Amino acid sequence: MIKHKLKIALFAASLILSPYLAFASIDQPSQLKFISYNAYWGMKSDQSEGKQKFIDWAKKQDADIIAWQEMNHFTREKLEKFAQSYGHKYAVLLKESPNLDDDEFFPVAITSKYPIINVTKVTDNLWHGALYADIGNYHFIVTHMNPFWTAKRVDEINLIIDSVKYSHDPNGKWILAGDLNSFSPLDKKEYEQGHLVNDLKQKEANRPILENLVDGKLDYTVQQNLLDAGFIDVLRMKNNNFVATAPTKIFYDQASTPLRYDYIYVSPALKKDILGVEVLKDDFTDQYSDHYPVQMVIKNN
Incomplete structure (x- = not known):
């Protein structure tokens, strides 16, 4: 009888500990890592089968959530398999x-260790589009803005700002991330001391489409509009340089002047949680x- 009860207890424990059956809740970790x-161009620098070099790198980072841009040639199935290879059970592709x-x-x-819910895929009036998704009580926006025209980027960011302002949870925990292809007024001093304007003038002379x-x-309207709307540039918040x-x-x-095009912004509700x-x-x-990728670690409240 005792042996029988012990077997039942061990079997129950195995169910609880099984990585395939255990439910990973975002409420469990005290911190979250986001990249x-x-x-x-669809990880074209990695010619290995299934993008194994990117997988190995992602495994080492052990992030809870990763927002990817330029996922050319990926399908939903390929993305899910890719994400599972570095421990993310959930993955959503904006478009195929x-x-x-x-x-x-x-x-x-976007890929995650935790369920990705309330997904909205927006491609209208956006150059590459924007992926909206909730993970726990965090609202994510992943985007890649127009690389050619400042005026179009201003239209895009105003659309995104309004999508938060008029959402069901405008004061919630929002995280906006991606390649915004634009300049921050917080970096104005560094840019105006360099050769960036001359670089861009030369590029526009060579490619009239630009x-x-x-x-x-230089125009800072895109980033200024985000700052004016209350969003916080977390890299600048934590780094004076x-x-x-x-x-x-x-x-x-590609450029004689270093650039900052890749951003993570958060809403005021998350300001005190940035660790x-x-x-990278x-x-x-x-x-x-x-x-280069940008990483943020937050307290998970």
């Missing part, structure tokens, strides 16, 4: 190209994308 990463050989299709994505300067000057997110070492010929923010620069990120 935003523009992975460069009808032609998987299309190099000019730039979806964003309109990233306004009257021959300018930290570039592009270009990386292997792509350094640390950094740009290592042997891998030096070489596998033209952008």
Whole structure:
């Protein structure tokens, strides 16, 4: 009888401990690690089967949630398999190209250890689109803004700001992340001491489609509108010094001036919960994308 009860107890314990049956709740960890990463043209720098080098890097980071940009050539099934390889059971892709050989299709994505719910995929009036998703009581927006025209980026960010303002939870815990392809007024001093304006003038002369300067000057409207709406630039909040997110070492010929295009913004409800923010620069990120990832760690309340 005692042996029988012991077997039942051991079986019950195995069910509880099983990684396949145990439910991972976002309420459990005291901290959450979040990474935003523009992975460069569908991770084209990684020629391994299934993007194993990116998987190995993601495993080492052990982030709870990752927002990806430029997930070219990924399908929903490929993204889910990719995410599961580094311990994320849940994954959502913004959009899927009808032609998987299309190099000019730039979806964003989000993957997580915890259930991703209340997903909204917005592509109207946005260049690459925006992915809205809740994980626990956190509201995420992952986007990749227009790379060509400042005026269009201003329209895009105003749409995103209004989507929060008129949402069901405007005062909630919002996290906006991605490649915003724009300049922050908080970095104005660093930019105006360098050669960035001349770089952009030369690029616009070579490619007339580009309109990233306004009257021959840098424009800070996109980021200023976010700041005016109450959003907090967490990297600048935690770092007094300018930290570039592009270009990386292997792509350094893309610009003679270091740039910060990759951002994580949070709403005021999260300001006191920010524990640390950094740009992840290592042997891998030096070489596998033209952008560095940004990491944020928060208290999980």
